[in-house]
Amino acid sequence: xxxxxxxxxxxxxxxxxxxxxxxxxxxxxxxxxxxxxxxxxxxxxxxxxxxxxxxxxxxxxxxxxxxxxxxxxxxxxxxxxxxxxxxxxxxxxxxxxxxxxxxxxxxxxxxxxxxxxxxxxxxxxxxxxxxxxxxxxxxxxxxxxxxxxxxxxxxxxxxxxxxxxxxxxxxxxxxxxxxxxxxxxxxxxxxxxxxxxxxxxxxxxxxxxxxxxxxxxxxxxxxxxxxxxxxxxxxxxxxxxxxxxxx
Numbered sequence: 001x002x003x004x005x006x007x008x009x010x011x012x013x014x015x016x017x018x019x020x021x022x023x024x025x026x027x028x029x030x031x032x033x034x035x036x037x038x039x040x041x042x043x044x045x046x047x048x049x050x051x052x053x054x055x056x057x058x059x060x061x062x063x064x065x066x067x068x069x070x071x072x073x074x075x076x077x078x079x080x081x082x083x084x085x086x087x088x089x090x091x092x093x094x095x096x097x098x099x100x101x102x103x104x105x106x107x108x109x110x111x112x113x114x115x116x117x118x119x120x121x122x123x124x125x126x127x128x129x130x131x132x133x134x135x136x137x138x139x140x141x142x143x144x145x146x147x148x149x150x151x152x153x154x155x156x157x158x159x160x161x162x163x164x165x166x167x168x169x170x171x172x173x174x175x176x177x178x179x180x181x182x183x184x185x186x187x188x189x190x191x192x193x194x195x196x197x198x199x200x201x202x203x204x205x206x207x208x209x210x211x212x213x214x215x216x217x218x219x220x221x222x223x224x225x226x227x228x229x230x231x232x233x234x235x236x237x238x239x240x241x242x243x244x245x246x247x
Contacts (some may be wrong), residue, residue: 062131074100075121112169181242
């Protein structure tokens with residue numbers, strides 16, 4: 001295999017890449033989003049500089065992705081923090097749990113998504129939209145929302161979906177020291193919103209040593225949202241390089 005052939009490969013292993021090159025299009029991507037207030041001091045501990053808190057709210061989400069280019073059919077759950085990057089509102093991803101290898105590997109290697117393996121499920125049980133997350137066979141999260149009761153303004157929803165998202169990409173060198181230490185930014189594109197509803201929601205998190213979602217405790221649920229959309233996840237861009245920027 002030549003140098004050019006190696007550099008043309010999308011991912012490891014070369015004989016059977018974990019994921020192809022993008023762009024990555026998602027069709028009928030369904031969300032349960034629960035926003036809540038947490039302890040501001042604890043929130044600060046999870047937020048890397050130079051990001052600053054934008055209030056003290058956390059968003060917890062379940063996502064069902066039945067048709068995604070290159071990644072297939074999978075589900076995902078996790079949490080993020082409402083933050084500011086140089087004064088610009090953004091969402092910072094803290095923890096994410098998936099049930100499929102390809103988007104877990106691709107997400108970590110390309111954008112720096114903080115992904116681990118888990119078993120999230122989003123389903124409608126009678127009149128209740130229900131999200132669950134199991135980690136190592138234990139249920140660590142339960143989110144519920146009333147089903148399709150109050151429509152949201154589509155323009156507002158799309159504006160929020162296009163908000164700047166930021167991940168901390170941290171990849172070690174062969175000696176264990178950081179080789180890549182960056183804040184990566186991206187914005188969702190080509191959004192076709194199918195529906196969007198708000199409604200009463202509740203969230204329960206269970207403490208777990210290796211799935212630390214409950215370390216950002218639920219003080220008060222602020223809102224619930226149920227969305228479905230087609231969208232494109234583009235490649236990201238480096239916003240901050242910890243190995244280059246001055247201390």
